Amino acid sequence: MIQQFYPQVPHNFRYELNKDMHLAAAHFIPDSKAGQCQHMHGHTYFINITIGGDQLDELGFLINFKRIKEIVHKRYDHSVLNDHPEYKDVYPTTERVAEQIWTAIQKELSTLVHQPKCLQVVVRETPTSYVVYRPKPEDIA
C-alpha cells in the first residue's frame, strides 16, 4: 500500500485514471542556500499521476498503466537525478521533478489519437514534503 494523500484535480473528463508508483533516487541541490540538501542524499519518491480523457483506445484504456510506470520508473529508479540531461540547467527539486514527469507523460499522451491529458502529478519526497504540479489550460489545449 503506497502511503499517499490524493489532492483532487477539478475537470470535466468522462474518465480519470490514477497511477501510483515509487522509486529510489539520489539528488543534491548544489547551492549553499539549500543547507543539508546541497550534499548528495537519497529518497524514496512516491508519485501519483492523474490522466483524464473522454475517449478510450481499442483496448478500453486511456493509456496502459504499465506504460506510465515505464516512462517514469525506468528512467529515474536507482539513478542520480542530477545526472539526467533535463537537470543540466535546473536543480532536481521536488517541483522540477514533478514538472519533468508531467512533461514526459504529456509528450507520450500527445501521440495517442484519443488525446488523453495529464492533469496532475504529485511527487512526495519525504514523509512531510510533497509537491503537486498541474498544467495551465493552454499546456493541454
Ligand SMILES: Nc1nc2c(c(=O)[nH]1)N=C([C@H](O)[C@H](O)COP(=O)(O)OP(=O)(O)OP(=O)(O)O)CN2
Ligand atoms: N521547495 C523545496 N524545498 C526543499 C526541497 C525541494 O525539493 N523543494 N528539497 C529539500 C531537500 O532535498 C530535502 O531532502 C527535503 O527536505 P525536508 O522536507 O525539509 O526534509 P526533512 O525530512 O528534514 O523534513 P522534516 O519535516 O523537517 O523532518 C529541502 N527543501
Ligand SMILES: [Zn+2]
Ligand atoms: Zn532531497
